[in-house]
Amino acid sequence: xxxxxxxxxxxxxxxxxxxxxxxxxxxxxxxxxxxxxxxxxxxxxxxxxxxxxxxxxxxxxxxxxxxxxxxxxxxxxxxxxxxxxxxxxxxxxxxxxxxxxxxxxxxxxxxxxxxxxxxxxxxxxxxxxxxxxxxxxxxxxxxxxxxxxxxxxxxxxxxxxxxxxxxxxxxxxxxxxxxxxxxxxxxxxxxxxxxxxxxxxxxxxxxxxxxxxxxxxxxxxxxxxxxxxxxxxxxxxxxxxxxxxxxxxxxxxxxxxxxxxxxxxxxxxxxxxxxxxxxxxxxxxxxxxxxxxxxxxxxxxxxxxxxxxxxxxxxxxxxxxxxxxxxxxxxxxxxxxxxxxxxxxxxxxxxxxxxxxxxxxxxxxxxxxxxxxxxxxxxxxxxxxxxxxxxxxxxxxxxxxxxxxxxxxxxxxxxxxxxxxxxxxxxxxxxxxxxxxxxxxxxxxxxxxxxxxxxxxxxxxxxxxxxxxxxxxxxxxxxxxxxxxxxxxxxxxxxx
Amino acid sequence: xxxxxxxxxxxxxxxxxxxxxxxxxxxxxxxxxxxxxxxxxxxxxxxxxxxxxxxxxxxxxxxxxxxxxxxxxxxxxxxxxxxxxxxxxxxxxxxxxxxxxxxxxxxxxxxxxxxxxxxxxxxxxxxxxxxxxxxxxxxxxxxxxxxxxxxxxxxxxxxxxxxxxxxxxxxxxxxxxxxxxxxxxxxxxxxxxxxxxxxxxxxxxxxxxxxxxxxxxxxxxxxxxxxxxxxxxxxxxxxxxxxxxxxxxxxxxxxxxxxxxxxxxxxxxxxxxxxxxxxxxxxxxxxxxxxxxxxxxxxxxxxxxxxxxxxxxxxxxxxxxxxxxxxxxxxxxxxxxxxxxxxxxxxxxxxxxxxxxxxxxxxxxxxxxxxxxxxxxxxxxxxxxxxxxxxxxxxxxxxxxxxxxxxxxxxxxxxxxxxxxxxxxxx
Numbered sequence: 063x064x065x066x067x068x069x070x071x072x073x074x075x076x077x078x079x080x081x082x083x084x085x086x087x088x089x090x091x092x093x094x095x096x097x098x099x100x101x102x103x104x105x106x107x108x109x110x111x112x113x114x115x116x117x118x119x120x121x122x123x124x125x126x127x128x129x130x131x132x133x134x135x136x137x138x139x140x141x142x143x144x145x146x147x148x149x150x151x152x153x154x155x156x157x158x159x160x161x162x163x164x165x166x167x168x169x170x171x172x173x174x175x176x177x178x179x180x181x182x183x184x185x186x187x188x189x190x191x192x193x194x195x196x197x198x199x200x201x202x203x204x205x206x207x208x209x210x211x212x213x214x215x216x217x218x219x220x221x222x223x224x225x226x227x228x229x230x231x232x233x234x235x236x237x238x239x240x241x242x243x244x245x246x247x248x249x250x251x252x253x254x255x256x257x258x259x260x261x262x263x264x265x266x267x268x269x270x271x272x273x274x275x276x277x278x279x280x281x282x283x284x285x286x287x288x289x290x291x292x293x294x295x296x297x298x299x300x301x302x303x304x305x306x307x308x309x310x311x312x313x314x315x316x317x318x319x320x321x322x323x324x325x326x327x328x329x330x331x332x333x334x335x336x337x338x339x340x341x342x343x344x345x346x347x348x349x350x351x352x353x354x355x356x357x358x359x360x361x362x363x364x365x366x367x368x369x370x371x372x373x374x375x376x377x378x379x380x381x382x383x384x385x386x387x388x389x390x391x392x393x394x395x396x397x398x399x400x401x402x403x404x405x406x407x408x409x410x411x412x413x414x415x416x417x418x419x420x421x422x423x424x425x426x427x428x429x430x431x432x433x434x435x436x437x438x439x440x441x442x443x444x445x446x447x448x449x450x451x452x453x454x455x456x457x458x459x460x461x462x463x464x465x466x467x468x469x470x471x472x473x474x475x476x477x478x479x480x481x482x483x484x485x486x487x488x489x490x491x492x493x494x495x496x497x498x499x500x501x502x503x504x505x506x507x508x509x510x511x512x513x514x515x516x517x518x519x520x521x522x523x524x525x526x527x528x529x530x531x532x533x534x535x536x537x538x539x540x541x542x543x544x545x546x547x548x549x550x551x552x553x554x555x556x557x558x
Numbered sequence: 559x560x561x562x563x564x565x566x567x568x569x570x571x572x573x574x575x576x577x578x579x580x581x582x583x584x585x586x587x588x589x590x591x592x593x594x595x596x597x598x599x600x601x602x603x604x605x606x607x608x609x610x611x612x613x614x615x616x617x618x619x620x621x622x623x624x625x626x627x628x629x630x631x632x633x634x635x636x637x638x639x640x641x642x643x644x645x646x647x648x649x650x651x652x653x654x655x656x657x658x659x660x661x662x663x664x665x666x667x668x669x670x671x672x673x674x675x676x677x678x679x680x681x682x683x684x685x686x687x688x689x690x691x692x693x694x695x696x697x698x699x700x701x702x703x704x705x706x707x708x709x710x711x712x713x714x715x716x717x718x719x720x721x722x723x724x725x726x727x728x729x730x731x732x733x734x735x736x737x738x739x740x741x742x743x744x745x746x747x748x749x750x751x752x753x754x755x756x757x758x759x760x761x762x763x764x765x766x767x768x769x770x771x772x773x774x775x776x777x778x779x780x781x782x783x784x785x786x787x788x789x790x791x792x793x794x795x796x797x798x799x800x801x802x803x804x805x806x807x808x809x810x811x812x813x814x815x816x817x818x819x820x821x822x823x824x825x826x827x828x829x830x831x832x833x834x835x836x837x838x839x840x841x842x843x844x845x846x847x848x849x850x851x852x853x854x855x856x857x858x859x860x861x862x863x864x865x866x867x868x869x870x871x872x873x874x875x876x877x878x879x880x881x882x883x884x885x886x887x888x889x890x891x892x893x894x895x896x897x898x899x900x901x902x903x904x905x906x907x908x909x910x911x912x913x914x915x916x917x918x919x920x921x922x923x924x925x926x927x928x929x930x931x932x933x934x935x936x937x938x939x940x941x942x943x944x945x946x947x948x949x950x951x952x953x954x955x956x957x958x959x960x961x962x963x964x965x966x967x968x969x970x971x972x973x974x975x976x977x978x979x980x981x982x983x984x985x
Contacts, residue, residue: 162579162580162626163579163619163622163623163626165577165579165626166577167577167581167652167653167654167655168652169638169652169653169654169655170575170577170653170654170655172697173575173654173697173699174575176694176697177573199581200581200583200653201581206619209574209575210572210573210574211573211574211575214572558652
């Protein structure tokens with residue numbers, strides 16, 4: 063059929079043109095280097111061995127000159143190696159798998175809501191609509207104190223939850239890596255909404271009898287992106303302390319933060335946040351190079367807190383009845399989009415191949431000088447990364463990012479399935495997603511992974527990892543018993 | 559100082575839910591049979607008492623954890639009632655779960671049982687939740703389990719079970735399965751095929767006498783009584799029964815005869831002339847456990863065309879044994895036809911005798927120890943009254959029975975005195 067064929071051939075031609083362009087620009091240096099080398103070799107061959115020997119003899123080498131040059135070379139090499147940042151390896155990590163006794167099906171959640179909010183049918187109706195569209199599944203878990211009608215959030219129950227989640231993850235990490243508690247040099251725990259005294263990091267030190275000269279940190283209040291902030295902190299510490307192990311524990315304790323009022327904007331977190339936690343072992347020891355799963359390449363942090371709207375968009379406050387909850391503003395998605403743009407602008411030059419950067423630059427110049435109406439060029443991040451771990455903050459977040467970054471369904475599969483199976487586990491969700499990709503057998507040596515997390519403040523943080531060795535399944539993670547059932551199709555609306 | 563009589567003995571109630579360990583999934587819909595719907599206005603309550611040795615070291619967590627696995631097998635118990643487009647109720651297996659209640663009692667187990675023996679067992683209802691399905695029908699749990707801790711360290715397990723789910727045998731099997739899982743014994747996962755149509759063809763045509771139509775109840779599945787009903791339990795020893803036993807007549811028939819005759823002396827109209835017998839054909843076998851609950855009882859009526867108060871007990875018992883007319887087929891026909899949407903009661907439509915002799919009530923063991931006492935009651939009983947005959951525990955030499963009567967208040971006192979005087983049967 064004549065009309066179709068030209069289009070087809072056009073698009074094929076276009077595809078090859080694009081491929082050619084990318085190959086040309088990305089391998090520019092190699093492509094210029096090769097002709098130069100060829101030229102030199104040809105010249106050498108042409109000159110012949112005798113001529114070469116003559117040239118060699120005519121160059122006078124003074125002893126001092128030789129010594130100075132070699133010292134200079136050694137000096138430059140030493141300075142280079144000393145100032146090169148240490149390689150940070152992610153040896154392994156472990157995610158907490160909640161027991162079946164914590165399971166909360168939709169029906170139970172809604173029934174409890176109806177009983178607790180019996181005087182507010184509109185709030186109940188709202189929660190039902192949120193749950194139907196949330197993208198969560200029937201196996202997400204809440205801590206035992208929240209299973210009561212009404213919930214019984216005591217400090218003891220919160221500590222209990224923290225102990226169960228953190229210690230399980232740590233035990234699992236010890237088992238997987240063979241790490242001894244006495245070998246932990248740096249400990250960073252991040253949990254946004256539960257900050258007791260003594261801190262959760264002190265709780266870990268007490269339980270495992272860690273060394274008295276351990277460098278411990280407890281990050282609280284930093285939201286769902288705190289996991290990557292902890293990784294960044296660990297990286298900086300590992301630059302300063304040679305030959306060290308750092309353990310990062312990311313979790314969110316649900317028990318004390320279950321909103322007991324009726325304001326709709328504050329009921330949303332109840333529907334989405336679920337139990338979860340992860341423990342990660344980072345190291346700068348060269349001996350770990352062989353068995354480490356990943357190498358940390360970049361961490362990019364973007365903070366939009368200077369903007370008032372961004373600062374207030376996720377805000378913990380009291381409602382009219384004095385009940386404390388987290389207020390999510392209506393422009394959350396717009397602010398998240400802005401924060402993402404900021405982050406991409408910084409991370410783009412670090413990870414994108416030269417061809418994409420050039421295109422972006424040219425389009426930018428074109429828009430500024432020639433015609434502002436040109437569509438902004440969105441760099442194709444699929445060329446820079448094989449895997450994407452988008453914080454499973456909610457269905458809307460994943461949809462938004464998929465649209466903005468033009469990702470396919472397979473790229474966001476890890477995020478969607480983690481949201482379905484585990485809910486929004488806050489800072490640890492990135493690690494569940496990573497484990498999903500590993501459990502599916504998709505993680506190969508050399509793969510690059512981009513972890514993106516959003517959090518209150520408003521922050522957008524990214525981490526880039528490179529896979530060090532192909533990861534075998536099963537991984538001993540939380541997906542082991544159910545990975546075969548995934549991916550599942552998540553309907554737009556689940557009828558309760 | 560609150561007088562002891564006004565103090566509420568059971569308090570500190572905490573409510574939570576237990577759900578199946580695995581997702582039932584596939585949004586399974588469980589069809590309810592006509593027999594299930596005939597029984598929907600009734601509720602079964604069972605209370606099991608354990609001494610402190612059985613409950614020592616058991617936390618509420620230890621009691622809840624096996625329930626998750628148990629509900630994996632009994633996923634219908636975790637479901638909720640929904641109505642189809644035709645308005646017919648069915649169970650949606652949505653993992654809503656079973657409601658668990660934790661409570662404390664300020665008496666010891668022995669004190670409670672002693673009070674109960676002296677007065678009546680009417681306080682036992684405090685140890686199991688007073689369940690009614692509705693008005694929020696789609697969000698009402700079908701079963702409640704209440705754990706009550708006593709001062710001595712003993713514990714009672716109170717099951718509230720909607721009869722629409724299954725009969726008392728099914729209720730008892732469900733709890734036994736839970737205890738088996740707690741003791742880490744293997745549960746066989748045999749799922750029986752539910753009999754959707756009654757096995758009994760209608761030999762006789764016409765309306766069944768064992769059912770009574772009541773005013774429409776809408777979405778609140780309980781019927782109102784004309785007068786206040788009270789529950790009282792009597793103890794009949796094996797020796798007392800032995801006197802009347804013959805080959806062809808069972809203990810159940812003898813007891814039913816005794817009660818029927820006593821009731822005819824209580825009531826001014828010398829009635830009732832018709833009684834309903836509720837028995838169960840299923841034998842309790844080890845491998846029947848973990849089957850889905852069913853309403854597998856046989857409802858029959860017995861008509862007496864002579865004066866009940868004047869005959870010999872043996873003769874009355876023989877009448878019950880030989881001349882009962884099964885009505886399952888009639889019930890089935892009635893509910894498949896015009897009366898599909900009507901509401902009925904069975905227990906208390908006539909004076910009803912429920913035979914729970916074969917139920918393995920003392921098979922529910924905690925830490926290998928049997929309960930010291932088990933009592934079953936029925937809620938939502940009609941004005942004619944109901945009599946449950948339940949096996950007693952073996953302390954008194956076996957074969958004793960507990961007879962739990964639910965009757966209008968004014969009839970209970972008279973019945974008590976007649977039983978005491980004529981039959982030497984007391985609490």
